[in-house]
Amino acid sequence: MAKSSIELVPEKGILAHGKTWAFDASFRPSIVYQDGSEVLFDTGADIRTLPLVNGLGTGVKTMYQGFAGKGDLQFETNVLVYPAGDRVDFSFVMLRDGKGAIQEVRWPAPLQADGENAYAVLNTMQGQLLPSAWAEAACEKLPFDGQMCSEAAYMPWWGEITPQGGYLAYVRSPWDTKYTVSHPAGGPTRIFARHLPSLGKMAYERTVSFYFVPAGSDYVTLCQLYRSIADEEGKAVTLRAKAAENPNVEKLIGACVMHVPGKKHVVPDSRYYDREHPENNDSVTPFKHWSERVRMLKEKGVDQLYLHQDGWGQPGYDNQHPDYLPPCREMGGWEGMKELSDTMRELGFMFGVHDQYRDYYLDAPTYNPDHAAQSADGSIYGHAIWAGGKQNYLCAALAPAYVKRNFDQLFDHGIHLEGTYLDVFTCNEADECANPRHRMTRQQCLQYRAQCFHYLTAHQVAPSSEEVNDWAMASQVFCHWAPYLTGAAIPVPLFNLVYHDCVLIPWMMPAGEWGIPEGTTGFLQCLLNGGMGYMSETAEGEELAENIAQWQIIRELQRHVTKEKMIAHEFLNESRTRQRTKFSDGTQVTVDFEQNTYTIDYSEDEA
Numbered sequence: 001m002a003k004s005s006i007e008l009v010p011e012k013g014i015l016a017h018g019k020t021w022a023f024d025a026s027f028r029p030s031i032v033y034q035d036g037s038e039v040l041f042d043t044g045a046d047i048r049t050l051p052l053v054n055g056l057g058t059g060v061k062t063m064y065q066g067f068a069g070k071g072d073l074q075f076e077t078n079v080l081v082y083p084a085g086d087r088v089d090f091s092f093v094m095l096r097d098g099k100g101a102i103q104e105v106r107w108p109a110p111l112q113a114d115g116e117n118a119y120a121v122l123n124t125m126q127g128q129l130l131p132s133a134w135a136e137a138a139c140e141k142l143p144f145d146g147q148m149c150s151e152a153a154y155m156p157w158w159g160e161i162t163p164q165g166g167y168l169a170y171v172r173s174p175w176d177t178k179y180t181v182s183h184p185a186g187g188p189t190r191i192f193a194r195h196l197p198s199l200g201k202m203a204y205e206r207t208v209s210f211y212f213v214p215a216g217s218d219y220v221t222l223c224q225l226y227r228s229i230a231d232e233e234g235k236a237v238t239l240r241a242k243a244a245e246n247p248n249v250e251k252l253i254g255a256c257v258m259h260v261p262g263k264k265h266v267v268p269d270s271r272y273y274d275r276e277h278p279e280n281n282d283s284v285t286p287f288k289h290w291s292e293r294v295r296m297l298k299e300k301g302v303d304q305l306y307l308h309q310d311g312w313g314q315p316g317y318d319n320q321h322p323d324y325l326p327p328c329r330e331m332g333g334w335e336g337m338k339e340l341s342d343t344m345r346e347l348g349f350m351f352g353v354h355d356q357y358r359d360y361y362l363d364a365p366t367y368n369p370d371h372a373a374q375s376a377d378g379s380i381y382g383h384a385i386w387a388g389g390k391q392n393y394l395c396a397a398l399a400p401a402y403v404k405r406n407f408d409q410l411f412d413h414g415i416h417l418e419g420t421y422l423d424v425f426t427c428n429e430a431d432e433c434a435n436p437r438h439r440m441t442r443q444q445c446l447q448y449r450a451q452c453f454h455y456l457t458a459h460q461v462a463p464s465s466e467e468v469n470d471w472a473m474a475s476q477v478f479c480h481w482a483p484y485l486t487g488a489a490i491p492v493p494l495f496n497l498v499y500h501d502c503v504l505i506p507w508m509m510p511a512g513e514w515g516i517p518e519g520t521t522g523f524l525q526c527l528l529n530g531g532m533g534y535m536s537e538t539a540e541g542e543e544l545a546e547n548i549a550q551w552q553i554i555r556e557l558q559r560h561v562t563k564e565k566m567i568a569h570e571f572l573n574e575s576r577t578r579q580r581t582k583f584s585d586g587t588q589v590t591v592d593f594e595q596n597t598y599t600i601d602y603s604e605d606e607a
Contacts, residue, residue, distance in 0.1 A: 483515025
């Protein structure tokens with residue numbers, strides 16, 4: 001067996017590329033129970049460490065048992081060094097569950113990457129860098145409590161870089177994993193995984209793979225390393241491949257995106273119900289209004305447009321899903337929706353709708369609690385946040401059948417759809433369901449969501465969702481947005497550095513929009529990221545003319561780089577206001593957020 005470039009150093013940590021990586025000695029791995037109790041690994045009465053040798057590598061196995069008050073609790077950890085690939089796997093295996101309902105397992109301990117010029121690489125939404133000595137407290141509250149496969153982590157890895165080298169930590173079962181980033185004001189940064197039970201049990205091995213990179217590496221190195229992993233695992237299905245399967249993917253390239261409202265109806269149970277001004281809870285914009293709007297845009301030179309229709313169903317936006325049909329009568333009903341669909345087709349534009357197959361409203365006509373996702377303890381989670389009020393979550397095992405039920409009706413009524421948005425699938429965390437009639441793990445939940453996307457593709461409809469996520473890159477074509485986490489330390493386009501050639505990402509144009517970093521505009525972010533541009537649904541006069549001019553610049557760039565990888569990103573000045581990206585065709589985009597300027601240098605082959 002070939003000798004690895006990595007060594008386990010007893011009592012110290014891991015030696016990789018000449019750098020010794022130490023674990024944080026103050027961190028004590030533990031099992032946390034739902035009743036609030038905690039079992040520390042090192043408190044077991046019987047702990048044995050043995051050599052680990054198998055056909056994949058060598059390392060150490062540690063067996064733990066003898067925990068007071070926890071019955072026959074027994075588990076093991078395995079640390080396996082691979083002979084090639086600069087990789088170490090840290091695996092937790094539950095052998096006997098013992099006594100008590102487990103909430104999470106916190107292991108392995110964080111590696112220390114402290115000192116000058118050290119920083120963490122975090123996939124919080126589009127991505128950020130967090131210097132070890134960053135003056136402000138950071139990541140105190142991650143979205144969805146840090147649960148991966150959500151906007152808390154568009155990709156299931158984190159990393160750290162120092163002048164002496166770096167590492168990438170890849171979570172192998174991200175659907176059942178949360179992570180914590182601890183960074184008090186002034187640092188240091190500590191990052192660790194929190195493995196979750198699946199349907200109440202730690203039912204299988206949980207692994208975090210650490211890949212080590214040498215001195216001179218940076219965040220781009222880690223992104224390119226992860227892309228190679230994604231390619232090997234079949235995650236990275238490119239837009240070229242998706243376009244070969246669905247011609248509407250090609251039609252999206254260069255199009256501007258316009259999201260438009262339909263019927264708004266906020267019920268009194270909703271958190272958003274306006275009791276002081278009840279007239280604000282209802283409004284209607286007819287389909288005909290948008291037919292007139294797109295004709296006007298066509299006359300002004302907009303010849304590629306994708307219209308996303310919100311609130312098109314009779315109940316109103318975010319109401320009574322999945323029983324959303326028929327189209328809203330006040331908006332024009334079936335005839336009005338078909339007229340808009342026909343207008344879009346006549347003009348050479350694309351038409352798509354918002355839809356929802358997770359939020360399951362209690363007042364939906366066919367609501368049945370037996371179709372709601374059931375927790376491992378038999379309870380059904382509910383809330384009343386959105387416009388439609390009281391809801392559970394629809395078990396995703398049933399979502400593909402509901403999608404087919406609804407879209408078959410749209411197709412039967414001659415509604416010509418070329419793209420569709422299935423809300424929250426790539427933004428919100430995965431669900432699980434203990435109902436024996438449709439039992440579902442979180443991993444299976446993601447597979448069912450992807451199955452909904454595949455149904456759309458089979459009908460030549462380009463699938464979209466709210467944000468983006470690693471698990472969906474085999475099927476998702478575009479999204480609503482994929483911007484930066486609010487308050488990110490140093491925003492960087494990590495997701496685009498991995499998956500730019502696999503998915504289309506639109507950007508809101510102005511400054512001050514959600515997810516657009518302070519001191520920047522969405523227009524320049526869009527150019528830097530080689531993304532799609534939004535078209536305002538309300539702008540007139542000079543404001544509209546500026547929007548159209550911006551879109552025309554974006555369109556030209558898109559036609560060059562949409563199917564290309566983003567191969568580089570760099571900061572060009574100390575204040576990080578000047579940045580540059582490079583794409584695999586040679587195109588370079590340089591933006592100056594302070595001066596609000598940009599330059600685009602197309603590759604010589606395209607000149």
